[in-house]
Amino acid sequence: MSATPMIQLKSVQKRYPGADADAVAHLDLTIDEGEIVVLVGPSGCGKTTTLRMINRLAEPTSGSIVVAGRAIDSMPPHELRRTIGYVIQQIGLFPHRSIAQNIATVPALLGWDKHRTDARVIELADLVDIDRSMLARYPSELSGGQRQRVGVARALAADPPVLLMDEPFGAVDPIVRERLQRELLSLQQRLQKTIVLVTHDIDEAILVGDRVAILNTGGILEQYATPAEILTSPANSFVAGFLGSDRGIKRLSLLTIETHMIEDGPVVFHDTPTSEASDVMDRHALDWAIVVAEGRIEGSVSKSGLNGDTIAQSRMEVLDSVIERSATLKDALDVIISTNGRCAAVTEGGRYVGVITTAGISQRISQ
Amino acid sequence: MISVAQGSDQPIIVWDWIGRNLGNILDRTIEHLVLTAIAIVVGTLLSVILTLLALRWRRSYGPITWVTGLLYTIPSLALFTFLVPITGLSVLTAEIGLVSYTLLILVRNMVTGIDEVPQEVVDAAKGMGYTRRGRFWKIEVPLALPVIINGIRLATVTVIGLVTVTSLIGLGGLGFFILRGLQTFSSPIGTTQIFVGTALSIALAVTADLSLVALEKVATPWRPRGTP
Numbered sequence: 001m002s003a004t005p006m007i008q009l010k011s012v013q014k015r016y017p018g019a020d021a022d023a024v025a026h027l028d029l030t031i032d033e034g035e036i037v038v039l040v041g042p043s044g045c046g047k048t049t050t051l052r053m054i055n056r057l058a059e060p061t062s063g064s065i066v067v068a069g070r071a072i073d074s075m076p077p078h079e080l081r082r083t084i085g086y087v088i089q090q091i092g093l094f095p096h097r098s099i100a101q102n103i104a105t106v107p108a109l110l111g112w113d114k115h116r117t118d119a120r121v122i123e124l125a126d127l128v129d130i131d132r133s134m135l136a137r138y139p140s141e142l143s144g145g146q147r148q149r150v151g152v153a154r155a156l157a158a159d160p161p162v163l164l165m166d167e168p169f170g171a172v173d174p175i176v177r178e179r180l181q182r183e184l185l186s187l188q189q190r191l192q193k194t195i196v197l198v199t200h201d202i203d204e205a206i207l208v209g210d211r212v213a214i215l216n217t218g219g220i221l222e223q224y225a226t227p228a229e230i231l232t233s234p235a236n237s238f239v240a241g242f243l244g245s246d247r248g249i250k251r252l253s254l255l256t257i258e259t260h261m262i263e264d265g266p267v268v269f270h271d272t273p274t275s276e277a278s279d280v281m282d283r284h285a286l287d288w289a290i291v292v293a294e295g296r297i298e299g300s301v302s303k304s305g306l307n308g309d310t311i312a313q314s315r316m317e318v319l320d321s322v323i324e325r326s327a328t329l330k331d332a333l334d335v336i337i338s339t340n341g342r343c344a345a346v347t348e349g350g351r352y353v354g355v356i357t358t359a360g361i362s363q364r365i366s367q
Numbered sequence: 368m369i370s371v372a373q374g375s376d377q378p379i380i381v382w383d384w385i386g387r388n389l390g391n392i393l394d395r396t397i398e399h400l401v402l403t404a405i406a407i408v409v410g411t412l413l414s415v416i417l418t419l420l421a422l423r424w425r426r427s428y429g430p431i432t433w434v435t436g437l438l439y440t441i442p443s444l445a446l447f448t449f450l451v452p453i454t455g456l457s458v459l460t461a462e463i464g465l466v467s468y469t470l471l472i473l474v475r476n477m478v479t480g481i482d483e484v485p486q487e488v489v490d491a492a493k494g495m496g497y498t499r500r501g502r503f504w505k506i507e508v509p510l511a512l513p514v515i516i517n518g519i520r521l522a523t524v525t526v527i528g529l530v531t532v533t534s535l536i537g538l539g540g541l542g543f544f545i546l547r548g549l550q551t552f553s554s555p556i557g558t559t560q561i562f563v564g565t566a567l568s569i570a571l572a573v574t575a576d577l578s579l580v581a582l583e584k585v586a587t588p589w590r591p592r593g594t595p
Contacts (some may be wrong), residue, residue, distance in 0.1 A: 057493060082496035089587040096509045096589040105495050154495070164494075175543025 005066075005163060006194040007031040007054060012063035014049050014219070024219030031211075032162075036188060037197040038209035041200055046219030047198045047257045051164050054196065055084045070163060082106055085155030085193070089167035091147050093139040099125075099150055100135040106158040117136070124153040125186070128171065145176040154182075156191070165197040169204065181208055202243060206231070206250055214239050248365060252330035257323070257356055261364060262346055265355030267292050268301065270312045277311055278303065285359050286342065290319060295351045297322060322347055329361050336361075381559045392544075396567055399438045399530050399540025403575070405462055406526045410469030411519065417470065418477040428478060435471040442534045443468070451536060461533040468529060469522040476518025482510030513590065516583040520576055527572040531564065 007030070014024040024046040033038045037048040052058040054065060062220035065072045072080055093102050101108075125132055128149040139147055148168065155163055168184075168289050169177040185208060188195065198343040199205055203214045208225040213224045216238055231251045234240040243250065266289040267320045268277045281289050287303040291311060297319055307316035323332050323337035325348035335344045336358055343357040385392070417435070421428035446464045448538045454460040492502045499589030531542030539546065551557035 055494060057490070078496045078498045080496075081494055086491070086494035088487060088491060088494070090485075090487035092485070092487035092489075092494075094488060094492070094506060094510075095588065109496050110502070140589070140591045 004033045005030045006033040006068060007196065008066045009050070009053075010064045010066070012050070012053060012060045012065060013055060014046065014058060015061045022046075022061075022218055024053070024060075027219055027221055027338055027343075028211060029221065029224065031194060031196060033194050034192045035210040036197060036208055038205040038212045039196065039198045039215060040200065040205040040212060041215035041222075042217060043200065044217050045215040047200075047215050050215070050219065051166055051198045054162075055081050055086060055164055078109075082109055082158065083160050083162070085160045085163035087151050087155045087163070087165040087168045088277070089170040091171070093147055093150060093154070095139050095221040098136055099130065100139060102139065102150055103135075103153045103157055105154055106160075110158055112345065120157060124156060127156070128153045129183070130308075144172045145180065148172055148180055149183075152187075155281055161194060163193045163195045165195060167198055167200070170199070177204075184208060203250065203253070206253060214242060249330065249333075252333060252361070253328050255329045255364060257325060257327060257329065257332060257346060258364070261356055261360045262354035263343075263357060263360065265290055265343065265345060265352075267352070268311050269293065270310065272311045273309060274306045274311065274314065277301065277306060277314075286340075288317075288340070290345050290352070290355075291316060292352050297345055297347065297352050319345060321345060323356065324348070325353060329364065332356050333358070333361055378555055379558050380562055381555045383558055384559050385563060392563060392567070395525040395540050396571070397540075398538070399527070399568070399571060400540075402458070402461060402465065402530045402533065402538065402540055403523065403526050403571075404461050405471060406465035406530075407459075407519065407523055409462065410466045410473055410522060410526075413466065414470055414477055417474045419472065421478050422481060431474060432471070432586055435467075435474055439471040441467070441547070443529055447533065447536055451505035456536045456538075458538065460536055461530075461538045464533065465526050468525060472522045472525065473515075473518045476514050476521075477511070480514030480518075480591070481507050483514060486512045509587075512586055513583060516579060516586065520579045523575045523579065524572045527568060527575060531568055541565075541571075 009027055009029040012024060012027045012029075013022055015022045027046075027050060029037075029050075041047050042068055049058050053060050054067065054072070056072055067080075067084070094105070097105075100118075103121045103124055104112075104117045107120060110275070112120070121135065122132060125135060130146060130149055130153065134142065134146070139150070142150065145178045152168070155165075169180050172180065181204060197208060209227055211225060211232075212227055212230055214222045214230065216222050222242075223230055223239045225235075227253070230239065231243065231247050234243060234247075240247070266280050266286055267282040268280055268289045269292055270291070270293060272280075277289055281287055281303055288300050290300055291298045299316040300319040301311060301314045301316060305317065307314045321335055323335050323342040323346055325346055332344055336342065336356075341358070343355045346353050346356050406489030410487040417431050421431050443464060446467065447460065450460045450463055454463065465553065481503075487503070488510065492506045497506065530538075530540050531545055533539040534546040544560040545568075547563065548557045548560030548562075552561070
């Protein structure tokens with residue numbers, strides 16, 4: 001990742017009229033091109049104010065902000081905002097405009113011609129996985145998750161280098177939220193935008209942030225580092241407290257399954273004799289084995305289900321403890337604990353590659 | 368002449384009279400509509416100006432509400448009596464009265480409509496890079512339309528009723544028949560005239576109201592149907 005600064009906050013301070021304390025106290029923050037920086041902290045920590053100062057929805061009391069090499073007060077606010085994508089929690093789609101018109105908001109403000117705008121709208125609908133047949137509809141006809149995607153498409157319409165996201169996934173249910181978070185990450189792999197995202201959810205910060213800025217009440221920056229650094233060495237007791245007592249487990253969500261962690265598992269085939277299958281189970285200290293056919297997992301057999309001469313005659317069961325190769329250790333551990341408590345089969349593109357065990361995971365954490 | 372109260376063999380409504388006076392009834396209906404239309408158009412224009420003032424300088428909203436509210440409370444009879452020595456028995460007199468009664472309803476609905484535009488929509492519009500003026504005309508006004516049109520509906524129905532009172536100064540559209548009917552109340556012709564004036568006035572109000580509901584539907588296709 002290049003280390004060219006895209007957004008620089010220099011001693012930025014904000015005090016609202018009539019307040020007797022700063023909302024943001026002399027904040028210095030540099031955000032590099034192409035990285036996702038998450039501002040996280042308890043309510044009243046000034047994270048949203050900080051974000052809104054970048055596109056001048058709030059004006060700093062003192063200090064300066066530079067975006068893409070230009071001081072943000074060197075141009076009228078509306079011109080600045082057309083170059084910065086903006087996504088908010090309540091999404092704020094325009095209810096009286098179709099999905100296509102919503103997405104085309106900034107292109108319309110910039111005076112793009114119809115041909116270019118239409119092409120861009122379709123490109124973005126595909127990008128955020130909104131069916132083209134939805135484009136003529138109004139926002140009230142969409143689900144929460146779909147609206148959120150349209151909100152992101154609208155923010156990206158004029159291809160701004162910078163994207164500001166204020167609690168973008170706060171209004172959707174946890175399942176949709178997790179999907180949208182992953183979609184954001186895959187989107188970012190293709191787009192390489194500079195993204196500043198505000199959240200109060202430390203798990204979200206760890207999941208999506210390249211770097212995380214932890215803010216304390218009054219807009220004091222407590223730590224600004226990668227999620228891994230923050231989890232392994234919190235700067236102070238505030239950060240440690242904010243991370244919570246399960247920060248070891250949280251670290252697991254940053255780690256993925258590595259090749260050396262994948263072990264040979266208790267595998268049997270259709271033509272494996274039952275006596276041999278029993279030996280395989282004993283060798284792995286389990287009372288079940290994975291049935292593999294043509295490289296794929298067919299299911300499992302338990303010791304009590306063994307019958308006849310070979311596995312083909314034995315009772316086959318569904319294998320629940322399966323995890324994709326690209327999964328995080330947190331997901332792997334979750335699958336193991338919620339199934340047999342010992343190990344999970346790992347698949348890559350549908351093909352069985354081995355097993356991962358709790359012992360393997362705990363070894364990785366202690367490194 | 369036998370009055371209604373005395374003889375029950377006399378018809379309450381003389382259909383012959385209606386047939387003989389169709390031309391006159393049509394003229395008075397048109398006059399009624401024209402007086403209403405002028406009042407609504409002028410009232411709406413004035414209200415737009417007052418609303419822009421109130422939104423631009425928030426502190427003017429209090430006084431604007433106070434003055435238009437005061438106009439609204441003046442009894443219509445008293446207002447016309449007061450105006451006739453100044454502006455005479457003219458359309459101007461009638462319209463000054465009628466327009467006065469629309470302002471409170473219209474201004475209040477316009478300001479409320481704009482105020483009720485969801486904050487997140489305004490915030491998003493700002494963040495997208497709308498200028499203040501662009502945001503107002505392209506986002507806030509279209510979203511306020513349902514509330515604004517509601518105000519126009521209410522004002523229109525009110526004015527259609529009030530126009531009958533302007534018959535006292537020689538105008539009044541269908542109010543003409545009501546006034547004449549009252550003067551000859553004891554005759555079947557009188558009750559017929561009251562009936563015609565009242566029924567058509569109500570019919571006009573209902574028709575105008577339904578037309579405006581239809582207009583609102585056409586003007587706001589984006590609203591989820593099934594909600595009031």
